[in-house]
Amino acid sequence: MKTRLFKVVGGLAGLALVAAGCAGEDSGSGGKDGEYRVLVLGGISAEGPLADNANTSVLSAKAGVELVNASGGIDGRTVKLEVLDDQADPTVAVTKLREAIAKGKPDLVLNSGPSTVADATLPILKQNNILSFNIGPTATSADPKANPLNFDLSASAQNQLDAFPPYFEEKGYAKVGILHGSSSYGEVYGAAAEKTFDGAGVDVVANEEYDVAALDMTAQLEAIRSKNPDVLVLDAYGAPLGYVLKGIEKLGWDVPIIGNTSVAATSLISTEPPSGVLGTPATKNLVMQVYTSTAAETSAPEVADLVARMKEIDDIPSTLIVAYNNDALALVQAAADEADSTDPKKLAEALLDTGVQQEAVTAVLGTYRFSADSHAANPGPEEFAFIAPGPLQDGQFH
Amino acid sequence: MTLIWGGLSLGAIYAIVAIGYNIVFISSKTFNFAHAQLTMVGAFVAYTGLVTWDLPVLVVVLMAAAAVAVIAAIEERIAIRPVGDMHNILVTTLGASILLDGIAQLTWGTQPLTVPFFAGDEAFTLLGGRAYPVELFLIAMAVLIVVALGIYSRRSLTGLALLGMAEDREAALLRGVNVRRMAFMAFVAAGALAGFVGMFVGSKTFAVSTLGAALALKGFVVLAIGGFGSMPGTLVGGTLVGLAEAYASRYLGGEYANLAVFLILITILMVRPAGLFVRTKERVV
Numbered sequence: 001m002k003t004r005l006f007k008v009v010g011g012l013a014g015l016a017l018v019a020a021g022c023a024g025e026d027s028g029s030g031g032k033d034g035e036y037r038v039l040v041l042g043g044i045s046a047e048g049p050l051a052d053n054a055n056t057s058v059l060s061a062k063a064g065v066e067l068v069n070a071s072g073g074i075d076g077r078t079v080k081l082e083v084l085d086d087q088a089d090p091t092v093a094v095t096k097l098r099e100a101i102a103k104g105k106p107d108l109v110l111n112s113g114p115s116t117v118a119d120a121t122l123p124i125l126k127q128n129n130i131l132s133f134n135i136g137p138t139a140t141s142a143d144p145k146a147n148p149l150n151f152d153l154s155a156s157a158q159n160q161l162d163a164f165p166p167y168f169e170e171k172g173y174a175k176v177g178i179l180h181g182s183s184s185y186g187e188v189y190g191a192a193a194e195k196t197f198d199g200a201g202v203d204v205v206a207n208e209e210y211d212v213a214a215l216d217m218t219a220q221l222e223a224i225r226s227k228n229p230d231v232l233v234l235d236a237y238g239a240p241l242g243y244v245l246k247g248i249e250k251l252g253w254d255v256p257i258i259g260n261t262s263v264a265a266t267s268l269i270s271t272e273p274p275s276g277v278l279g280t281p282a283t284k285n286l287v288m289q290v291y292t293s294t295a296a297e298t299s300a301p302e303v304a305d306l307v308a309r310m311k312e313i314d315d316i317p318s319t320l321i322v323a324y325n326n327d328a329l330a331l332v333q334a335a336a337d338e339a340d341s342t343d344p345k346k347l348a349e350a351l352l353d354t355g356v357q358q359e360a361v362t363a364v365l366g367t368y369r370f371s372a373d374s375h376a377a378n379p380g381p382e383e384f385a386f387i388a389p390g391p392l393q394d395g396q397f398h
Numbered sequence: 399m400t401l402i403w404g405g406l407s408l409g410a411i412y413a414i415v416a417i418g419y420n421i422v423f424i425s426s427k428t429f430n431f432a433h434a435q436l437t438m439v440g441a442f443v444a445y446t447g448l449v450t451w452d453l454p455v456l457v458v459v460l461m462a463a464a465a466v467a468v469i470a471a472i473e474e475r476i477a478i479r480p481v482g483d484m485h486n487i488l489v490t491t492l493g494a495s496i497l498l499d500g501i502a503q504l505t506w507g508t509q510p511l512t513v514p515f516f517a518g519d520e521a522f523t524l525l526g527g528r529a530y531p532v533e534l535f536l537i538a539m540a541v542l543i544v545v546a547l548g549i550y551s552r553r554s555l556t557g558l559a560l561l562g563m564a565e566d567r568e569a570a571l572l573r574g575v576n577v578r579r580m581a582f583m584a585f586v587a588a589g590a591l592a593g594f595v596g597m598f599v600g601s602k603t604f605a606v607s608t609l610g611a612a613l614a615l616k617g618f619v620v621l622a623i624g625g626f627g628s629m630p631g632t633l634v635g636g637t638l639v640g641l642a643e644a645y646a647s648r649y650l651g652g653e654y655a656n657l658a659v660f661l662i663l664i665t666i667l668m669v670r671p672a673g674l675f676v677r678t679k680e681r682v683v
Contacts, residue, residue, distance in 0.1 A: 182653065210652040213612045215411070215603045218404045219647035239510040239606040250521040250528050251400065267509045268604075274449045274514055 036077040036342060038065065039100055040325060041121065042112035043088025050088045050114070052318040056395065057112030057135065057325050058083055059316060060364075063309040064329035067361075074107075075336035079329070082106070088113050090120035097121050101128055107342060108332060110325045111135065122147050131344035133328040142376035149348050151331075152376040153324035153368070155383070157189050158196070160261060160289060163381035164233070165200035173256070177206040177229035179220060181240060186212065189235045189260065197233075205229050212240055218247040225253050237262035241269065245282040258386060259288040265319065269389040270397065283389050292385045293364050294320045296396040306363040307394050320364055320395035327362035334360035399527025401644045407533035407602065409640020410540035414595050415617030416624065416632040417543055418588045424564040424627050425584030428487045432473060432495035434617055435502075435610035436589050440466045440596015442502055445511045445605040448597075455516045455597075463593040469498075470589020474582055495610060503607040513600035532601040539598060540636065543591070544629045560584060564627060619659060623666050625673025634674055638662055 040061045042054035065081045073079055084100060086093035093113065100106065101124070108131050111118050115136035122141060125132045132150045140146035168176070176197055180190035187209070194204050205227035208220040217240065224232065232255050236244050241263055248257070263269065269286070272278045292298040306326055310316050316323075335350035336342055337359075350356050357367050369378040390397045418433040430436075440462045447458030477490040515532040522529065551557035562570040563577055571577050603609055620639050624631020639659050646658035666674060 208652060210647070211655060213608070214643070214647075214652070214655065215612060216404050216408050216644070217647075217652075219401055219644045220652050222401065223648050223651075238508070239604050239608065242510050242512075242604050246530070250404075250530060252521070252528060268512070273512065275511055277512065 034077065035080040036074045036108070037104070037106040038079055038081050038108045038110065038329070039097075039106040040081060040083050040110045040112060041086045041093055041097065041117065042083065043114075043117075044083070044085040046088035053322045054088065054112055055314075056316055056318045056320070056322050057110075059310050059314055060306070060320075060323035061110055061112075061325035061329065062313050063306060064326035066309060066313075067326070068329050068333045071333070074329075074333050075340065075342045077342060086113055086117055088117060090116045093117045094120050094124065097124055101130075106130060107344070108132065108328075110328055112322070112325065115141075122150060125150065129344055131332070131347055133324070133331075135322060135324055137376065142374050144372065144375050147375070149344050150375060151328075151348075151351060151368075151370055153328060153364075155291075155365070155377055155379050157185070157192050159377070159379050160384065161189075161193055161196040163289065163384035164193075164258070165197065165202060166381055167258070167386050168197075168200075168202055168231070171231070171256070173202070173230040175203045175205045175227075175229045176231055176233055177208075177224040177227060177255075178204060178233045178235075179208050179210065179217070179224060179244065180235035181212045181237070182209055183212050185262075186235050193233060193235075210240065210244075214240070215243060216247065217243045218250060221247045221251060221253065225251060225255070229255065231256045231258060234259045235262055237266055238268075241266045242277070245269075245277060245286070248285075249282050255285060257286045259286060261289055261291075261321065264288040264290045264294070264389075264397070265321070267392070270392040272391070278389055278391065287386045287388055289384055289386055290319075290397060291321055291364060291379075292383060294396055295385045295387045296393075296398045297387070298385045299396065300363070300366065302361060302363040303396075307396065311394060316395040318395065319392060319397075323364050323395065327360070327364050327368070330360040330362050331357065331368065399525055400529070401527070401648055402641070403524070403527045403529035403533055405641040405644030406637060407529070407536045407640070408643060409620075409636035409638070410536040411599050411602065411613065411636075412616045412620045412639055413540045413632040413636025414536070414543065414591075414599070415613045416620040416635060417540075417547070417629065418592050419617060419621050420627060420629060420632060421547075421584050421588040421591070423621075425560055426478075426581040427564075427567070428478070428484050429491065429618075430470075430473070430478075430494075430585065430588065431488065431491040431614065432477075432498055432610075433588060433592060434612075434614035435495045435498035436466050436470055436592035437596050437599055437613060438502060438605070438607070438610040439469060439498060440593035441513055441600025441603070441605040441609060442506050442511075442596075443593065444597035444600050445506070445513045448514055449511070459594060459597055462596050463590040466593025466596065467586050467590035470592070471582070471586045473589075474585040478585065479582075495614065499607060499610055502610075506605065506607065508607055510604035510606040513597060513605050515598070515601035519601075530602070532598060536598055536602060539595065540633060543595075544633055547629050556580070556583075616659070619663050622673060623663055625670075625676030628673065628675035631673055631675035 042058050043050045044054050065079045068079050084096045111134045115138050118134045118136045119138045134141050134152050135154050137152045142152040178193050180186040194207050197204050206224040210217045210220050268276045293303045334356045335347045338356045339346040339350040365379050415434050422430045443462040443465045444458055447453045447461050473494050477494045481487050481490050517531040559575045620635035624635035642658045643655045646655045
């Protein structure tokens with residue numbers, strides 16, 4: 001009796017395993033000929049700039065879906081987009097993602113939120129073998145060993161810094177002062193900047209830090225000024241940027257300033273007085289580093305097309321620097337054409353093909369340069385521009 | 399000298415926040431941890447009045463003082479009065495500060511907003527150092543507020559009643575002082591002061607939703623250095639903290655600014671546990 005019971009239970013377990021194995025072969029709920037389901041996570045109802053960025057990301061995904069579907073879909077499958085508002089909160093993101101997967105596994109997940117959301121959701125995506133693209137990088141998000149089906153879309157601080165030495169050379173800057181914040185990004189940026197500039201033969205005469213909660217940076221600026229640099233490289237976002245600009249003006253220091261992408265993301269410098277400082281003496285020596293795609297003057301025709309497609313759907317609330325989702329869909333379409341499949345593993349493999357990356361009609365970055373060693377975007381210096389502050393219009397600086 | 403002007407003006411802002419803490423402390427022996435947030439709201443109201451609505455400066459100053467006084471009154475009714483125990487009040491006012499931070503973010507966003515200063519935003523040279531007009535105004539205002547409050551507390555009946563409450567609440571009650579009403583009025587007055595100074599603080603720091611958090615801790619440090627309840631102590635404490643921050647940032651690096659401030663605080667508290675201007679009282683037990 002006991003032996004029969006074991007045989008029945010064993011048989012059922014075997015059937016369950018076979019069924020599970022078969023289910024694992026399926027690349028998504030849509031099947032080979034069904035819709036290609038894309039899930040976009042974004043903090044739509046988060047506060048301030050986070051919500052603006054999330055809305056821009058979602059808008060770019062919608063624009064990308066329209067373009068991909070108009071050109072035959074992904075491996076012939078029509079793309080269906082579903083938006084999940086995670087409030088930029090990892091707990092909410094995990095709950096909603098699990099609910100969505102339980103209803104039917106998506107083929108692709110586009111994570112538009114900060115690193116904290118990526119950190120929380122990547123293990124779930126890995127567990128379910130879902131292809132994903134991510135804007136907020138984490139320590140392991142671009143590591144193919146840790147997350148073989150995930151790709152990071154944003155440029156690293158190192159990518160941004162690599163674009164500085166050619167600009168220094170062009171302008172004749174030989175001595176550089178660095179001022180950075182005390183946030184984790186600011187500290188990494190400060191250290192990486194010094195190393196990169198040193199490596200490029202540029203003399204770093206000062207590298208000063210400020211507390212991001214401080215209300216005055218004149219002391220640090222005075223310390224840097226005493227070393228007489230040719231140019232000041234600045235990492236600042238929000239109110240600290242205003243304090244730095246006020247400090248420089250107060251000192252009467254006539255020095256060229258190069259702000260990083262955080263500087264470009266602060267609305268204070270893209271807004272005219274009385275609310276902002278655009279066009280005032282505070283910004284007369286300032287240039288900021290941006291993607292060429294976010295500068296109206298330097299952007300490619302693909303960017304103008306993206307802007308037009310996004311505007312047809314809705315207003316663009318923040319810069320195109322977060323419009324990566326359009327590019328993610330273009331990349332997946334090109335990868336599916338190459339792989340002749342929508343299997344996530346085959347797509348991930350195809351995405352490493354430089355031909356696929358060049359074939360994809362991307363706009364935010366010209367080419368993403370994913371590699372077998374790193375699934376992080378690795379844009380070259382040509383993807384960046386140094387421009388004077390200007391008003392932000394339709395996601396671009398004018 | 400530029401460093402000194404910068405340090406003194408920053409110290410003046412901390413001192414002004416500490417004065418607000420003190421007004422509440424003297425009247426009710428408790429702390430309003432949301433006072434720095436009230437100053438932040440004052441800066442935002444000033445921005446709305448000056449930039450969005452383009453109102454005259456005097457109207458905006460009065461509007462900011464009145465608006466923040468009302469918010470302070472609501473806070474007193476919700477976060478202070480229903481709570482009997484002083485330790486619990488620390489928690490409820492902290493809650494009020496978080497609430498105000500959130501409301502400010504939702505209403506005005508998270509980006510810094512410029513609050514124009516009525517005397518101009520051009521830096522000039524004074525005694526060999528560079529300063530903005532608003533920085534000198536803040537220094538003068540902190541001194542004037544302390545002097546005015548000193549005179550008021552000694553020459554007016556209300557001021558004397560408040561001092562009496564600070565000495566012995568029960569004795570003041572027995573002498574006919576409406577302690578509860580006085581504490582409420584002091585709370586509202588501290589709110590009005592926060593609204594009034596918000597416009598000038600915002601001219602130096604921008605109106606930004608992180609301002610309250612940035613000012614709260616330093617204001618408390620200034621209070622501890624000067625002594626709880628001492629108005630002149632706020633000026634000395636503010637000066638020490640402002641200059642320590644400026645000089646540590648200049649000669650040691652920005653990462654040492656907070657370290658220097660807390661080193662001074664610990665040293666002073668070891669030598670004078672009640673602060674520089676308050677004597678430790680003996681109690682019969």
